[in-house]
Structure formats: C-alpha cells, structure tokens
Amino acid sequence: MIVRTLDEVVGSDREVGAPTWTSRRLLLARDGCAFSLHDTIIEAGTTTEMWYRNHVEAVYCIEGSGTLLDRETGESYALAPGTMYVLDGNERHTVTADTQLRMVCVFDPPVTGDEVHDADGAYPAAEGAGR
Numbered sequence: 001m002i003v004r005t006l007d008e009v010v011g012s013d014r015e016v017g018a019p020t021w022t023s024r025r026l027l028l029a030r031d032g033c034a035f036s037l038h039d040t041i042i043e044a045g046t047t048t049e050m051w052y053r054n055h056v057e058a059v060y061c062i063e064g065s066g067t068l069l070d071r072e073t074g075e076s077y078a079l080a081p082g083t084m085y086v087l088d089g090n091e092r093h094t095v096t097a098d099t100q101l102r103m104v105c106v107f108d109p110p111v112t113g114d115e116v117h118d119a120d121g122a123y124p125a126a127e128g129a130g131r
Contacts, residue, residue, distance in 0.1 A: 002027070002031055002033075003033060004026055005028070006024060006039055007047075009024045009025065009026060009039075010024055011047050011108050013113065014026070014028065014113060016095070016113065018048075019043075019046070019120075020042060020043050020046035020047070020048045020071070020097075021040060021041060021042045021043065021046075021048055021113055022040065022041045023038045023039075023040045023041075023105075024038065024039040024040070024041075025048070025113050026038065026109065027039070027124050028110060028111060028112060028113040029109070029110040029111060029112045029113075030112065030113070031110075032108060034108065034109070034110065034113070035092070035107060035108045036106070036107045036110035036111045037104070037105070037109050038061070038103075038104070038105040038106075038107070038111075039102070039103075039104060039105075039106075040058075040102070040103045041101070041102055041103075041104050042064075042066070042092055042097040042100070042101040042102075042103065043097060043102060044097050044098065045097065045098075046097050046129060047094060047095070047096045047097075048094065048095050048096075048097075049071075049092070049093075049094045050092075050093055050094070050095070051090070051092040052087055052090060052107070053090045053108060054090075054109075055087075055107045055111070056086065056087060056090070056107070056108045057084045057086070057087045057092075057105055057106065057107050057108075058084065058085075058087075058102070058105070058106045059084065059085050059086075059087075059092065059103050059105050059106075060083075060084045060103065060104045060105075061079050061080060061081055061082065061083045061102070061103050061112060062081055062102050062103065063081060063100070063101065063102035064081075064097060064098070064099045064100050064101035064102060064105060065079060065080050065096075065097075065098045065099050065101070066078075066079040066093070066095060066096050066097040066098050066099070066101050067079060067092075067096045068085060068093060068094075068095055069093060069094040069095075069096070070091050070092075070093055071091070071092040071093055071094060072089070072091045072092055073091075079095070079101060085087055087093060089094045110128075
C-alpha cells in the first residue's frame with residue numbers, strides 16, 4: 001500500500017514545473033504502478049501547448065476555468081470543475097487558463113518524474129514503454 005499526502009510532495013523532487021504549470025507527482029514509475037498520478041496547477045492567464053505522443057493522459061478539473069483546444073480538429077471545450085478529458089489519441093492540445101486551474105492527471109505509461117516538455121510539448125517515451 002502507498003499512502004502519500006500532497007504536503008509531502010510539495011517542495012520535494014516530486015514537484016516539478018515550468019513557467020505556466022506546476023505538477024505535484026503523487027505517483028511515479030518508481031512507485032511500481034502502471035500509471036502516474038499528478039496534482040497539477042496551470043497558472044491563470046497562461047497558454048500551454050502540449051502533445052503527449054508517448055502517453056495517454058486523463059485529466060479531471062477540480063478548480064478554475066479555462067479552455068481546452070484540440071489542435072487536431074480545432075474543437076474547443078470549456079474547462080471547469082467536474083470536466084474530464086482523455087487524450088486517448090495522443091492529440092496535440094492547448095490549455096488556456098482564464099483563472100488558475102487545478103487538475104488531477106493520470107498518465108499511462110507512468111512518468112518517471114524527470115520529464116520536461118520537448119519542443120513539441122511532449123514527454124519522451126518511458127524506458128520499455130510500448131506506446
């Protein structure tokens with residue numbers, strides 16, 4: 001069993017970020033699960049382009065408001081508490097935060113914790129990942 005609090009993660013090596021976001025990684029590949037679990041803050045007034053070509057990501061918004069743009073189709077979706085989306089087709093997407101967004105994110109395969117977005121907005125493939 002794994003029990004961990006957000007307070008234990010904040011300020012540790014499990015908290016990583018960039019100018020537009022901070023990800024508090026509650027579960028990582030090193031924890032031995034088939035997925036990773038993140039509590040992510042996206043800063044108000046920012047736009048972040050992402051493309052998880054090596055991962056499937058599920059996101060559940062628990063705080064704030066913004067917009068999700070599917071750059072593959074041009075479709076746009078409102079983000080608000082209670083909204084969930086899954087990037088099951090590895091879609092290129094953009095998140096614009098009108099207010100601070102707080103999202104719970106699940107990645108398959110799990111991230112290691114050291115990843116940073118590359119020029120395309122993607123994380124590298126995990127060692128041994130089949131995607």
